[in-house]
Amino acid sequence: MGILVEIGSFIKLQRQKKEMTQGELAKGVVSLSYLSKIENKKTEASPEVIQMLCTRLGIQLDNELETTIQEKCKEWYSMLFEVNDKEEIIEKHHEVQALMDTNLTNSLLMFEIHKVRYYLVLGKFEEALDKINELNDVSSSFDNLHQFYWYKFRGNYNSLNGEFYQAIRLYKLAEEKLNQIELEDKEIGDLQYTIAVTHSKLRNTLEVIDYAGKAMDLFQREYNFIRCAQCHILLGISYRRIKMYDKAIKNYNLAKHLGELNKDNQVIQLTNLNLGYLYAAKGDTEDAISYFVEVAGDERVAHSERLGAITALIKEYYTILNYDKSEEMINKASELLEIAKKDVYTGLFEYIIQTYTYAINKEHEKFRMLVTDTFIPYLKENKDYANLVIYSKMLAEHLEDLGKYKESVKYYKLANSTYEELINL
Template sequence: MKPGEKIRYFRKTQNMSQQDLAEGICSISYLSKIENGQAEASNEIVLFLLNRLGKDLGDEQFQGDMAQKLQDWFYFMFAKKHEKAKQHYKELSNEATIDVELQIYYKSMETMFHLVSNIQPEIVKQNIDDLTSIQEVIKNKNLLYFHLVKGVYNYTNKNYNDSYTYLKKVENKMFEIQVSQWEKGYIYYLLGLVSSRLWKNMISLDYTRTALKTFEELYEFNRCADCRILLGIIYQRIESYSEAIKHLELAESVADAFNDNHLLGIVYQNLGYIESKKDNSVAAIELYQKSLFYKKEQAPVQQVATIFTLIEEYYKQGNSYDGLKMVEKGLELVDNDDSLLEYKYHYRFYYYVFHLGLDHEKTIEYLTDVVIPYFESKKKWVHLSELARIVGSYYEKKAKYKAANEYFHLTIMALQKISQTEDL
């Protein structure tokens, strides 16, 4: 990093204006040229500027093996070695360096740590803002990590299009800069993951297969299981059920070997969904119950989807007693959590359905006034297509053809949106 870039970095990280830094040393316009590499300042001016910033030019040697420690820290996050990652964070937070590149590297890794561990989520937003404010001086591998962090950050916040954009930047940068094999695999896995969220099924399959091949070569079994689950999800979407079950059962064997309840919960959830798609409701319920058993000690966010799918299966069976028990259980989990508002609406919809019936006026009113506008605003096309069709059919039976056409049109629009994202 050139002296001017270092000066800009230190000034921005200290929230100092160019006017405050330049005062009594040089003109603001000259400082701007120094920072942008349009002028080479004398050593004297550079020293004055750094002194005002409280920095020493020095030779900025790597302090110990900090760069390697940062790489190790990232690996522990990737490999889900949570205790080792926490220990590294504790050690690295006590180490200081005047090397600008290492400071940026550390801030990216710290952000990633809090994204994947959710220990201090408030640090994430602050670090993202700090890195964004100096992104013009972030280069080479640090730029790759910055885009990676932004990709994961947007994925966590369900901004899947933005996440995909940043991860594609990471992929492009990966061909210019040497990265380790496990990093390549992780990047491909993330691209597969966010592609699946955007219903780009064929793209997701390609990325996930590439990631799986990489992880198998490295014997990264936990990450292999993640890929198998994602492949299972994609294959069930395209109704290749035997292939989906094969991948999910391979993931199950890894989860069993490592006593990974979190992974088992996900596997049984997806196996249950396949049985549901095949109209094997009894088998689906049994698998969903197994999933919920393994998720019982986990956070509500891990349980809500399984509860919802159980409710749907009980509705198919006409089992309002067990269905309402699941609705009540679900509402207890989500009532005070705005981040789970989607499931709160799902559960309340089925509360009306079990008590009043699908074709009851109050059920339809709840859909039209609350649920459908919410899903439309959040671009939840799959749920929107299903619920809008229910309302359209209701109005058609009531001979309210104008209203029926409106909701059938909304159904078609939602299905087109799903198709468009899949074909991108």
């Protein structure tokens, strides 16, 4: 693609970045209406006009730098898809941004689109949304490759905000671009893996198995065994949900083996966490607790996984009436919550901790009000059917113990109907 194809979008983005009005940029160079036509690709400006506009924007035209810029962009893009130190990602971004600010380059739009991913990696969701809104103005100039990443990164944004149906819609639009562009296997595999993860959030089990299998085939070709391990974990979750426990365990063990071969602690402990969930689903409390303890005690594990393990231990200990250990885990989870609030959405964990605190302390009215008035509506809103079954049943049993049989029946029915909906998803 030639520079002139992107020049209108380039000038518009750089003008907005420098907070210049069209009038300020056009003054003494071109008419306001002519600049508007250039920015909206309704006319092709002469090289002389481009030169004058770029000079006013403080941008040089140096074709010799194009290869260097492309290489540095590619290096930065790859950092956004692997586990990298965030400070290194930020430092590389500043380096590339400095080149973008002073040079006319074909790489600008792709660089700006990747900023959506960049802000998401850093947990800056508002900045990601601002960038999406800013790029909407120039999205009509995107070619097929631009559109692929545009759809994919917007899908990432929706997914991280819990909008999984919208995320799937965008990922499918990205997938439709695959037969119109050339991408490396690892890029195609990453999209297929991402689609599998999102289907898993929506409990579309057959789609998860399909897409995780496709992604793993591509990752195997690349000898990327950590990504293969991630696919095995997804497959394990899917087989667990349809109660094919042997197949689930086989996939978890393969994931763990690959994690151990590559000395990847995150993969090992994510596998342990899911093995804990599997044995908890089977009712094997002792085995479930042993796996959850592994994860809960490892400070190298991501906050979300550790909180998942600790809150799972609260439930398991409560189930076997070991209230002292359950309370110990509540205290541990509360401490970790304060640290985790910076980088994890903690709403669900907070509800779980408070629910079990009231239950253990026999604060019956507080327990009932929290679960009926706040927790259950929250789970319904977030379509968290698995937890809706657990806490509807817990509330029903609590009300039954208090002799409130009519009210307890209501929540037993909710648990049963939700379970039916869950297994039919």
